Amino acid sequence: MAQGDSPPPCKYFNLTYPLPFVAHVEINRPEKLNAFTDAVWAELPPLFSHLSTSPSTRAIILSGAGTKAFTTGLDVQAFSSPSSALNPQATSKLDTARTAQYLRRHIDDFQAAITSIEKCSKPVIAAINGWCLGLGIDISVCADVRICAKDTRFAVKEVDIGLAADIGTLSRLPKVVGNGSWVKDVCLTARIFTASEAESVGFVSWVGKTGGKEEVISEALRIAEVMASKSPVAVQSTKELLNWSWSRSVEDGLRYTSVWNSAALQSEDVMESVKSGMEKRKARFAKL
Structure with a gap:
């Protein structure tokens, strides 16, 4: 740790x-x-x-x-x-x-x-x-x-x-x-x-x-x-969105996802995922 x-x-x-x-x-x-x-x-x-x-x-x-x-x-x-x-x-x-x-x-x-x-x-x-x-x-x-x-x-x-x-x-x-x-x-x-x-x-x-x-x-x-x-931003975002949407309508879930990802998509992890795939190497993600 x-x-x-x-x-x-x-x-x-x-x-x-x-x-x-x-x-x-x-x-x-x-x-x-x-x-x-x-x-x-x-x-x-x-x-x-x-x-x-x-x-x-x-x-x-x-x-x-x-x-x-x-x-x-x-x-x-x-x-x-x-x-x-x-x-x-x-x-x-x-x-x-x-x-x-x-x-x-x-x-x-x-x-x-x-x-x-x-x-x-x-x-x-x-x-x-x-x-x-x-x-x-x-x-x-x-x-x-x-x-x-x-x-x-x-x-x-x-x-x-x-x-x-x-x-x-x-x-x-x-x-x-x-x-x-x-x-x-x-x-x-x-x-x-x-x-x-x-x-x-x-x-x-x-x-x-x-x-x-x-x-x-x-x-x-x-x-x-x-x-x-995996990207800690992506994993934690996915859990948050799944849990929030569990007891809500699809429409509500989509709206919350839109707001959430408007911030999460700015993460460096997205580009690192793309680059590591192109370079055929293991992705390295910063701590969150």
């Missing part, structure tokens, strides 16, 4: 750079199957905010430490402890209206933490293996690309613990998959679905052939290296 381009301190996330301009973020609680506590999700927004603006980062891989899980979701035991913001004891002296406001603020903060992945200006590749449950689905649908190992098992588990998923799955999964019947099936039953089923409905775009984490990380590195080799 460039001098002065230092990430925030993290206990529950590992950050490495296995390739030039490619960041690898690992959720780091393998002994707990990478389950989330208050402390874990609090570290997420500062980390992805840093990566979003870091000139040393052009593509990001997100995975779970260890070999058993991407994440099994919320650490239910930790969230039921007296110190957790969701423990009923925290609101036992409040009336209904104040309890609702307290919980809404907490849910809003949690939603914002996970949305920091989606809002990151750099493309994020979710490299999933093992168990991906509950919050793991919330995180996955915020990523730009989802790939998984053959042995991955998914589930939208919230109804099994008496909740409607509230961190993003119910809003994003129907748009990601485009099959309302299948989405309601997995969300209302909390049933486990396989990697092959996830691929068949379009939830993931690639499934490994041999199983295990090593293969999926290798594929994620291949994809990230290609992304990082």
